[in-house]
Amino acid sequence: MRNCRLFLILISLFWISSLAFADCAKLISIEMKKDRGFDYLDIYTSGQAFGKGLLLENKLYIDFPDTVIAADFSLAKRPSKRINRIETVMKDATTTRLIIHLKKTIDYDLVNVFGRGKTVIEISDRLDNIFAYQAAWEKSSLSKKATPLKPRKFTAIRRGALLGKTIIIDPGHGGDDPGALAANGPPEKQLTLQTAQLVCQLLHEAGAEVYITRDEDRRSNLHDVVDFANKSRADIFISLHYNSTYNSGTSGTETYYYNSHSRRFAEIMHEALVRGLQRKDRGLHRMPFYVIKNTDMPAVLLEPVYLTNCSEQDLAKSQKFQRRLAEAIVKGVEKYF
Numbered sequence: 144m145r146n147c148r149l150f151l152i153l154i155s156l157f158w159i160s161s162l163a164f165a166d167c168a169k170l171i172s173i174e175m176k177k178d179r180g181f182d183y184l185d186i187y188t189s190g191q192a193f194g195k196g197l198l199l200e201n202k203l204y205i206d207f208p209d210t211v212i213a214a215d216f217s218l219a220k221r222p223s224k225r226i227n228r229i230e231t232v233m234k235d236a237t238t239t240r241l242i243i244h245l246k247k248t249i250d251y252d253l254v255n256v257f258g259r260g261k262t263v264i265e266i267s268d269r270l271d272n273i274f275a276y277q278a279a280w281e282k283s284s285l286s287k288k289a290t291p292l293k294p295r296k297f298t299a300i301r302r303g304a305l306l307g308k309t310i311i312i313d314p315g316h317g318g319d320d321p322g323a324l325a326a327n328g329p330p331e332k333q334l335t336l337q338t339a340q341l342v343c344q345l346l347h348e349a350g351a352e353v354y355i356t357r358d359e360d361r362r363s364n365l366h367d368v369v370d371f372a373n374k375s376r377a378d379i380f381i382s383l384h385y386n387s388t389y390n391s392g393t394s395g396t397e398t399y400y401y402n403s404h405s406r407r408f409a410e411i412m413h414e415a416l417v418r419g420l421q422r423k424d425r426g427l428h429r430m431p432f433y434v435i436k437n438t439d440m441p442a443v444l445l446e447p448v449y450l451t452n453c454s455e456q457d458l459a460k461s462q463k464f465q466r467r468l469a470e471a472i473v474k475g476v477e478k479y480f
């Protein structure tokens with residue numbers, strides 16, 4: 144009787160697992176190619192698979208949900224100045240993950256060729272050095288005298304997923320520092336404030352105690368921001384900016400962190416923004432920006448889109464997009480905790 148029951152359990156487990164794999168595509172092969180200075184990965188699957196990319200510093204992850212690795216999977220390698228090696232692993236029972244180990248900072252595009260069982264990844268060098276812009280702004284900002292910090296507190300309500308958490312939201316720029324100035328649009332300082340207020344409202348509704356470092360058009364001294372964050376013993380710190388560069392064709396979402404204790408938070412936030420906004424993934428990067436380097440708690444600096452790109456500037460101005468961004472930030476925060 145006992146053996147019989149065990150047999151039935153085993154049969155049903157086998158049946159459930161075969162159901163789980165029945166609809167899965169198979170990863171058949173990867174071919175590395177080079178063309179006009181780009182590296183390409185042609186990824187072939189049996190049936191339609193939808194790869195999703197995530198660039199986290201020197202690793203590019205491509206996840207294929209509902210896909211398993213074929214027994215005769217093959218990888219045709221070529222020497223590349225950008226790609227070190229490619230790993231294939233099962234992220235979970237039905238998600239195949241490619242881990243592309245990179246030699247340098249890159250840009251990438253991913254196209255799932257519909258109906259062809261093929262995904263193409265184009266990898267190029269990252270050309271612009273926007274890191275230098277942020278560093279130059281910080282240097283001038285730190286040297287200027289600013290008005291005293293005037294944070295606003297959103298006192299916690301007594302329910303919600305974020306009950307007991309203290310969060311600091313820091314809208315970049317303000318006052319005589321407009322931040323990025325793009326043609327036909329509000330300055331960065333105005334957009335960061337609008338988005339930050341919306342984020343605070345949603346975090347507050349989710350039960351967190353929230354502080355915004357400025358709630359009006361005034362410039363905060365970065366020393367004061369860090370001081371305030373550290374004294375408040377907040378659980379996390381989020382600095383909000385909008386990106387800019389000299390190249391109007393550049394677009395996409397970037398996230399920065401510096402301290403190792405911020406890395407897990409930064410990964411989660413970057414993924415939440417890339418998935419939530421559906422813009423180009425410009426990667427998670429480690430940079431010594433002042434507010435994320437000197438705060439004691441896990442801290443990130445978010446650059447959701449570029450104001451110097453016409454279509455992303457239009458997005459940033461729209462209430463619908465700001466709402467989507469705020470919701471993505473809150474989703475990331477909830478996942479982190």
Ligand SMILES: [Zn+2]
Nearest residue numbers: 315322384385
């Ligand atoms: Zn900025």
